[in-house]
Amino acid sequence: MRIIVQNAKCQGHARCAAHAPHIFKLDDAGYILAGNIEVAEGEELTASRGARSCPERALKLDRQPCSTSEPDVIPPRVRRA
Numbered sequence: 001m002r003i004i005v006q007n008a009k010c011q012g013h014a015r016c017a018a019h020a021p022h023i024f025k026l027d028d029a030g031y032i033l034a035g036n037i038e039v040a041e042g043e044e045l046t047a048s049r050g051a052r053s054c055p056e057r058a059l060k061l062d063r064q065p066c067s068t069s070e071p072d073v074i075p076p077r078v079r080r081a
């Protein structure tokens, strides 16, 4: 699971970080840092609570599994005789 961060919507309420400061990192002014957040296994519930607490809806849940295991090279097809 990951959190899609829409920085342009962030108004610096810091509610997300109040739920999970180790997941939602803020800058010195209290705005969420740029970049989507990959949620570690076991942290899904805490992360989703933090994301849903955002009054600006700047944090969107993406429950698709991370695609880090995709191969860089697609193997050639095997021809059958």
Ligand code: SF4
Residues within 6 Å of the ligand: 009, 010, 011, 012, 013, 014, 015, 016, 017, 024, 026, 030, 031, 032, 053, 054, 055, 056, 057, 058, 059
């Ligand atoms: S709760 Fe929403 S608006 Fe507030 S800091 Fe987090 S992302 Fe930004």
